[in-house]
Amino acid sequence: MLTGSIIEDIKYQFRYGNMVMKLIFINVGVFVFFGLLLLISFLTQSSTFYNFLLNELQVTASLHTLLYQPWSAFTYMFLHINVFHILFNMLWLYWFGEIFVLYLGDKKVLPLYIIGGLGGALLYILSYNLFPAFKPVVEHSYMLGASASIYAIVFAAATLNPDHEIGLILLGNVKIKYVAVVSLLLSVLTIPHDNPGGGIAHLGGALTGYLYIMSLRGGFDPVGGITKLFKRKSAVKVGYKNTDGKVAPSARSKGEQERVDEILDKIARSGYDSLSKEERDFLFNYSKK
Numbered sequence: 001m002l003t004g005s006i007i008e009d010i011k012y013q014f015r016y017g018n019m020v021m022k023l024i025f026i027n028v029g030v031f032v033f034f035g036l037l038l039l040i041s042f043l044t045q046s047s048t049f050y051n052f053l054l055n056e057l058q059v060t061a062s063l064h065t066l067l068y069q070p071w072s073a074f075t076y077m078f079l080h081i082n083v084f085h086i087l088f089n090m091l092w093l094y095w096f097g098e099i100f101v102l103y104l105g106d107k108k109v110l111p112l113y114i115i116g117g118l119g120g121a122l123l124y125i126l127s128y129n130l131f132p133a134f135k136p137v138v139e140h141s142y143m144l145g146a147s148a149s150i151y152a153i154v155f156a157a158a159t160l161n162p163d164h165e166i167g168l169i170l171l172g173n174v175k176i177k178y179v180a181v182v183s184l185l186l187s188v189l190t191i192p193h194d195n196p197g198g199g200i201a202h203l204g205g206a207l208t209g210y211l212y213i214m215s216l217r218g219g220f221d222p223v224g225g226i227t228k229l230f231k232r233k234s235a236v237k238v239g240y241k242n243t244d245g246k247v248a249p250s251a252r253s254k255g256e257q258e259r260v261d262e263i264l265d266k267i268a269r270s271g272y273d274s275l276s277k278e279e280r281d282f283l284f285n286y287s288k289k
Contacts, residue, residue, distance in 0.1 A: 019109040020097035024090050027146055031080045058144040059121050061128035061197070077117030079144040089146045092154065099157040099164060099176065105264045111223035112156055112212055113149040116205040120148020123204030124197050143197045148205030154180050155209035
């Protein structure tokens with residue numbers, strides 16, 4: 001059955017996929033859930049539960065309201081209700097998440113996603129409570145979406161290796177440092193005109209991603225307690241085919257894995273440019289296995 005096949009594919013990705021794909025599936029799953037809930041609300045002409053749940057999960061700028069729903073500073077970063085919003089966010093998460101995994105491994109993706117979202121929420125809340133421009137609307141302002149978390153990953157990847165190139169339609173190959181800076185600049189410049197909360201959160205997420213990499217280079221992992229909960233996994237897995245035709249990961253050489261860990265730690269401390277040609281070739285060949 002088609003539905004059964006899709007469910008099996010999702011289960012497989014959660015079991016063997018990297019954290020970037022897992023985060024994409026979680027975000028899409030929450031989006032579909034709220035889409036179905038909105039459909040039910042429309043058909044029954046009763047949106048009370050939908051509005052209640054949405055307000056409980058999106059982060060608010062009101063300190064008084066936040067006191068009674070502190071979890072919203074976490075849940076908002078998995079919440080989307082607009083199809084174009086989630087589409088572009090997930091594309092950026094996939095593109096830059098894979099770059100981040102390539103240079104720093106898989107286990108730091110989720111902690112960075114979380115602290116990036118928290119950093120964006122913090123700057124959003126502080127700005128709405130400090131700047132006079134937001135005083136008339138602060139008690140009724142809400143924000144949702146993974147943008148701040150994704151900007152943290154974007155700027156972390158750009159800080160790790162600013163000269164890494166990605167292909168863009170009409171523009172060709174462009175270094176990610178330019179993509180990161182231009183996209184953030186455009187977002188910040190729209191604050192007086194459209195979605196000021198989102199622009200501020202993007203800035204908070206970007207700053208969090210940059211500071212996170214600089215902290216790693218200084219020898220301190222600000223989320224070390226979180227990362228210890230996750231076993232390091234490489235970006236690409238060697239695999240074998242099992243009886244149902246799917247490819248499952250096989251065991252890696254212990255020596256190879258230790259070598260990759262050493263190179264990833266060196267990138268975190270000193271950046272990709274600090275690698276020797278031999279180390280770059282080893283990492284490239286390893287990722288292609």
